[in-house]
Amino acid sequence: MRMSRSPIVVLGVVLMVVGLGATVVTLRDSSSEPPATPGNVETSGARGVASSPQQRVARLQARVNDAPDDWEALAALGSAYVAQAAVTGDPALYPRAETAIERSLKLHPKGNLRATIAQSSLAAARHNFVLALEWGKRATALAPKDPSARAVLGDALLEVGRYDEAFAEFQLMIDLRPDLPSYSRISYARELQGDVDGAVKAMTAAEAAAESQSDAAFAAFQLGELEWNRGHSEAAVSHYRRALKRDPDSVRSQAALARVAFFAGDDEKAIDQYRAVVERLPLPQYVSELADVYRVTDQPDLAQDQLELLDAQLRLYRDAGVAVDADVAIINANNGIDLERSLAAMEAEWKVRKSIFVADALGWLLHENDRSEEALVYSDKALEMGTRNALFYFHRSEIHRALGDDQAAKRDLDEAKAINPNFSIRFSKR
Numbered sequence: 443m444r445m446s447r448s449p450i451v452v453l454g455v456v457l458m459v460v461g462l463g464a465t466v467v468t469l470r471d472s473s474s475e476p477p478a479t480p481g482n483v484e485t486s487g488a489r490g491v492a493s494s495p496q497q498r499v500a501r502l503q504a505r506v507n508d509a510p511d512d513w514e515a516l517a518a519l520g521s522a523y524v525a526q527a528a529v530t531g532d533p534a535l536y537p538r539a540e541t542a543i544e545r546s547l548k549l550h551p552k553g554n555l556r557a558t559i560a561q562s563s564l565a566a567a568r569h570n571f572v573l574a575l576e577w578g579k580r581a582t583a584l585a586p587k588d589p590s591a592r593a594v595l596g597d598a599l600l601e602v603g604r605y606d607e608a609f610a611e612f613q614l615m616i617d618l619r620p621d622l623p624s625y626s627r628i629s630y631a632r633e634l635q636g637d638v639d640g641a642v643k644a645m646t647a648a649e650a651a652a653e654s655q656s657d658a659a660f661a662a663f664q665l666g667e668l669e670w671n672r673g674h675s676e677a678a679v680s681h682y683r684r685a686l687k688r689d690p691d692s693v694r695s696q697a698a699l700a701r702v703a704f705f706a707g708d709d710e711k712a713i714d715q716y717r718a719v720v721e722r723l724p725l726p727q728y729v730s731e732l733a734d735v736y737r738v739t740d741q742p743d744l745a746q747d748q749l750e751l752l753d754a755q756l757r758l759y760r761d762a763g764v765a766v767d768a769d770v771a772i773i774n775a776n777n778g779i780d781l782e783r784s785l786a787a788m789e790a791e792w793k794v795r796k797s798i799f800v801a802d803a804l805g806w807l808l809h810e811n812d813r814s815e816e817a818l819v820y821s822d823k824a825l826e827m828g829t830r831n832a833l834f835y836f837h838r839s840e841i842h843r844a845l846g847d848d849q850a851a852k853r854d855l856d857e858a859k860a861i862n863p864n865f866s867i868r869f870s871k872r
Contacts, residue, residue: 563594578591616628629643781810
C-alpha cells in the first residue's frame, strides 16, 4: 500500500478547521448570552462579561432551575453547552444543547434570535453545515446588524465553500463590532487566502481585544499555530508558552508543545506530554498525534492502541449526532480499509461542501484508490485560493509522483518544506 497521510491530518482539518463550527467558532463567539437587563439571564454585569464556558453553563443551569420557562436563559444555556463541548471535547453536551435550544424555541417561537443563533452553532458543531447555513440565514433575517448572527452565517458559508460570501459576512461582522470573535475570523479568512502576515496582524488584534485570560490564551495559541504553519518554530513556541501562562489549563497549547518536543528530537518528552494531554482530554486530534509519534518511533502496538481509542471516540461523536462519516472515510483510507466505500463517503461530502479542505481530502482518497489523474483536479482546487498549506502541497506532490511527473512532484514537495519543514509528524524528516 502506498504511503498515506496520517489520521491527524484529517482530524485536524475536520475537527479544527473544516469543523470550525464545532470547535473554533464557539470559542471565538461563545458570549452569545442575551444582554443584561432586569429580569434577564444576567443581572450582575453587562453583556459579554468574560467567563469560561463551564462557568456560564453552571450559572445558566441555576437560572433555568429557578425559572424553567425562561426562554432566553434556555437559549443561552444551549449556546453555552456548545461552547463547553468545544473546550472539553465532550460530545454528550450536544444533546443537552439541543434540548435547551428546542425548549426555548417552543416557549418563544417567533423572534428568538439567541436560540436561532444557537441552532446554527449546534448544527455546525455536529458537522451539519447545510443546516447551520439555514439557521444562519434565519438569524440574519431576524437581526441583520447582529454580529453574532453574521458570525454563524459566515461560518456556515465558509464550511460549504462559499468563500466570497463568507468573507463578506466577516467584514460586516467586524464593521459592527471589532472584537475577538470578529478579528479572529478575519485572521482565518486572510490565512485561507495566503495572507499569513495579515492573519497574524488580525489575530494580534484579537488577543488585544480579549476580555478574559482564557480568551487571550486562545488568541495566543492561534498566533502560535500561524507561526508554526509557516515554519517559524521559535516564534510559535513563544506564543504557545504565553498561552499557557495566561491559561495553565490550555490543553491545546500543551499538545502543541508536545509536538514541538517531537520535532526537537526529544521523543520521550513528546510522548510523555502527549500522554498527559490524551489522559486529560482524549480528543481525536491528540489521540491521532500520539498514534503518529508511536508509529514513527517504531512502537506499532502502542500506535494501534491509540487508533482503537480513536475509533471509540468517533463512536461517541456519532452517538451524539455528529456526522463523522467523512472523518471515518479518511481514517479507513489511511489504513487501507474499505477504500471504495471511503471514497464514496467523501464524494457524497463534496456534493454539499465544496471547501478547499474537502477538495484536498477527496483528492487524496482518489489517489489512494489509484485514480490519481482525477485526484489532481481536486488537489488543484484545494490550492486555488493561494492557501499556504504545506500538507496540501505534499499531497499534490504524491499525486504528481504517482502520475510519473517527477519534476512537478519535486516542485510541490520543495514548496511544502519551504512553507513548513515540520508539516507532518509522519512525513517530515526531523
